[in-house]
Amino acid sequence: MARRGMALERVGFLRYEFSHVMPGEYAVRLELLKKSPRSSHDYIRFVESTGAEYIGSIGNWVYFRKKAEHGAFDLHSNIDSRIRQLHRIMAVVALTFCASALNGGTIIRLNILEPNFDGTLLLGLLCAGLALLTGFGFISLWLKARRLQKDRVIYE
Amino acid sequence: MSAENIALTEAVYYILLSLYTPLHGYGIMQKAEALSGGRVVLAAGTLYGALNTLLDKGWICGTARGDTGRKKEYIITSAGKDVAGRELRRLKELVFNGDMIIGEK
Numbered sequence: 001m002a003r004r005g006m007a008l009e010r011v012g013f014l015r016y017e018f019s020h021v022m023p024g025e026y027a028v029r030l031e032l033l034k035k036s037p038r039s040s041h042d043y044i045r046f047v048e049s050t051g052a053e054y055i056g057s058i059g060n061w062v063y064f065r066k067k068a069e070h071g072a073f074d075l076h077s078n079i080d081s082r083i084r085q086l087h088r089i090m091a092v093v094a095l096t097f098c099a100s101a102l103n104g105g106t107i108i109r110l111n112i113l114e115p116n117f118d119g120t121l122l123l124g125l126l127c128a129g130l131a132l133l134t135g136f137g138f139i140s141l142w143l144k145a146r147r148l149q150k151d152r153v154i155y156e
Numbered sequence: 157m158s159a160e161n162i163a164l165t166e167a168v169y170y171i172l173l174s175l176y177t178p179l180h181g182y183g184i185m186q187k188a189e190a191l192s193g194g195r196v197v198l199a200a201g202t203l204y205g206a207l208n209t210l211l212d213k214g215w216i217c218g219t220a221r222g223d224t225g226r227k228k229e230y231i232i233t234s235a236g237k238d239v240a241g242r243e244l245r246r247l248k249e250l251v252f253n254g255d256m257i258i259g260e261k
Contacts (some may be wrong), residue, residue: 031201034166046200046204049180049181049182049227050181050200051160051182052200073201074197075200075201075202076201076202077202078165078168078199078202081199081201081202081205085201097250142241
């Protein structure tokens with residue numbers, strides 16, 4: 001979005017506000033914190049001190065942006081910190097997968113086995129669909145983390 | 157393996173070198189990039205984690221001036237200087253052996 005000239009201004013629950021800017025004027029980065037943003041105040045202030053702007057947070061997901069004219073913007077530059085970040089995201093995705101698969105599987109099974117079951121099959125199918133998406137997402141993240149771990153033997 | 161034989165990462169080595177004079181986070185990023193000719197770019201998240209680890213090890217400390225200001229400053233300690241000195245000797249050994257065998261001298 002930022003590359004196309006829409007800079008993220010504010011985030012909230014189910015809400016993202018953008019403003020029109022020059023394409024590529026901003027780089028936006030997203031990070032999943034180990035602790036809540038309130039407990040990570042020190043870290044957020046540190047990132048801001050490097051020239052980035054803190055946009056906001058949703059849960060433990062925090063958004064930063066930095067003007068491209070101030071240089072490249074990454075939050076993790078070495079393999080170890082990238083692997084740690086991936087593992088954190090994988091834990092969230094795995095939890096979502098398990099919850100969706102369990103709910104979806106249960107609702108679909110009950111719809112098939114129990115004629116008097118009053119549950120909505122559609123809800124079960126949506127949960128199963130979400131489980132499929134998060135399952136693929138987890139595998140993709142796992143493969144990325146594995147590649148980085150292999151590289152770690154050779155590189156920093 | 158003793159701590160003396162463990163190699164530092166390039167990022168940590170440049171952080172220690174940068175902190176022979178007091179600097180804040182952004183200053184460390186700029187100095188490391190300048191010293192390495194643009195090759196070593198420290199991202200904020202990686203640098204934050206490394207600084208906390210170096211503080212825990214006692215290789216760097218916060219400065220009194222940095223405590224009251226908006227940007228926290230750090231400086232290398234004598235323990236950090238010992239580590240940096242050992243790393244420099246290790247790197248010199250690597251270069252010496254590399255020159256001897258690869259023969260690019």
